[in-house]
Amino acid sequence: MIIKQRSILPGFGPTLGYTIFYISLILLIPLAIMFLKTATLSWPRFLQTVTAPRVLASYRLSLTASFLGALLNGFFGMIVAWVLVRYRFPGKRLFDALVDLPFAMPTAVAGLALTSIYAGNGWIGRFLEPLGIKVAFTQLGVLVALTFIGFPFVVRTIQPVLQDLDKELEEAALSLGANHWQTYRKIIFPTLFPSWLTGFALAFARAIGEYGSVVFISGNMPLRTEITPLLIVTKLEQFDYAGATAIAVVMLILSFILLLFINLSQWWSRKRYSAA
Numbered sequence: 001m002i003i004k005q006r007s008i009l010p011g012f013g014p015t016l017g018y019t020i021f022y023i024s025l026i027l028l029i030p031l032a033i034m035f036l037k038t039a040t041l042s043w044p045r046f047l048q049t050v051t052a053p054r055v056l057a058s059y060r061l062s063l064t065a066s067f068l069g070a071l072l073n074g075f076f077g078m079i080v081a082w083v084l085v086r087y088r089f090p091g092k093r094l095f096d097a098l099v100d101l102p103f104a105m106p107t108a109v110a111g112l113a114l115t116s117i118y119a120g121n122g123w124i125g126r127f128l129e130p131l132g133i134k135v136a137f138t139q140l141g142v143l144v145a146l147t148f149i150g151f152p153f154v155v156r157t158i159q160p161v162l163q164d165l166d167k168e169l170e171e172a173a174l175s176l177g178a179n180h181w182q183t184y185r186k187i188i189f190p191t192l193f194p195s196w197l198t199g200f201a202l203a204f205a206r207a208i209g210e211y212g213s214v215v216f217i218s219g220n221m222p223l224r225t226e227i228t229p230l231l232i233v234t235k236l237e238q239f240d241y242a243g244a245t246a247i248a249v250v251m252l253i254l255s256f257i258l259l260l261f262i263n264l265s266q267w268w269s270r271k272r273y274s275a276a
Contacts, residue, residue, distance in 0.1 A: 031252070034245045034248060034249060034252075035245075035249060037241060037242055037245040038242060038245045038246045038249050040242050041242050041243075041246055046246050049243045049246045049247065050246050050247055050250045053223065054222050054223055054226070054231070055228075055231060055247060057222070057223045057224070057226065058226050058227055058228040058230075058231045059228060059250070059251070059254070061139060061142060061225070061226070061227055061228075062208060062227045062228040062229070062251070063208070063254065063258075065139065065142045065143045065146050065207070065227075066146055066204050066207035066208050066210075067204060067258075068143055069143055069146035069147040069150055069203065069204075069207050070150055070200050070201075070203040070204040070207060071200070072143075072147050073147060073150045073151050073153070073154045073199070073200070073203045074154055074196060074199065074200045074203070076151075077151060077153075077154025077155045077158065077199060077203075078154065078158060078192070078196060080099065080155050081154070081155045081158040081159045081162055082162065084096050084099075084155070084159065085159060085162040085163055086162070099151070099152050099155050099156070100152055100156075101152075102148055102149050102150075102151060102152055103152055106212070107149065107210065107211065107212025107213040108212040108213070108216070110145070110148060110149065110212070110213040111145060111212055111213040111214065111215060111216035111217055112216055114136075114141070114144060114145055114148060114213065114216070114217045115136055115141075115216045115217045118135035118136045118141060118144065118217065119136040120134075120136070122136070135217075136217055136219070137217070137218065137219030137221070137225065138218075138219070138225060139218075139224070139225055141217040141218055141219075141225070142214055142217070142218045142225060142227060144217065145210070145213045145214045145217050145218070146207040146210055146213075146214065148213065149206060149207065149210055149213055150202075150203030150204070150206050150207050151203070153199045153202035153203040153206060154196065154199035154200065154202075154203055155199070156199070157195045157196070157198045157199035157202065158192055158195050158196060158199060160195075161191060161192055161195045162192065165188065165191055165192075169187050170183050170187055170188065173186065173187050194266050197262060197265060197266040198266065200262065201259055201262040201263070201266075204258070204259075204262070205255065205259060208251065208255050209229060210227075210229065211227075211229040211230065211233065214227050214229075214230070215227075215230055218230075228247060228251055231247060232244045232247050232248055235247065
């Protein structure tokens with residue numbers, strides 16, 4: 001007689017039903033309503049809305065700054081994660097806790113803090129402006145804000161992989177004559193690359209929709225420092241709901257295409273390095 005072991009959680013049927021219900025309620029239904037609201041626009045009106053010069057300029061700034069911010073976080077986040085995992089030094093726990101600060105800090109507070117620091121009379125801005133480097137109320141300020149809010153994603157995705165990385169593999173490579181750069185390129189980097197891509201994608205996705213920290217430091221100048229989320233909020237304040245959802249749909253599609261490309265790259269890298 002075979003006795004079926006009872007599970008703590010419900011079976012496949014109920015859990016699948018809960019999953020579909022929850023995802024539909026939280027994600028699919030709001031997205032569907034957004035597309036339906038956009039469909040109330042005629043095709044010429046839709047094209048006119050999403051291809052206006054002001055809107056195109058906001059696309060360029062949001063996507064470019066988000067991508068560059070994610071790249072910066074990818075480079076420096078790798079270094080910070082390495083230091084936090086591989087070295088012991090006074091204040092290590094404090095620095096480790098500070099990494100999560102952008103998660104906990106309200107975005108508006110982060111925007112005000114960055115603006116006060118990088119303004120012409122700020123702690124850092126007063127030294128940069130005499131050198132011809134202006135951060136606050138420029139596109140560079142947008143990049144600084146998006147880099148700030150995306151930084152924890154890369155560090156926190158790489159840290160667990162580094163902690164689980166077997167140091168004996170590195171020691172074996174060094175004992176066989178490989179130098180430090182070869183050991184990193186052949187042993188460490190292939191293991192970290194999928195998690196690095198995940199952190200990069202999360203930082204990029206977070207930056208695409210950021211509003212609070214950017215709205216203060218950017219100055220919100222049309223065609224220059226105006227980001228797409230701010231333009232969407234402006235449309236909503238003007239009660240142009242269809243126009244706001246049209247711009248949001250375009251950003252959603254662009255973000256989905258870029259994230260799909262990143263996920264395909266992640267799958268390809270895992271397949272390549274696992275085969276090697």
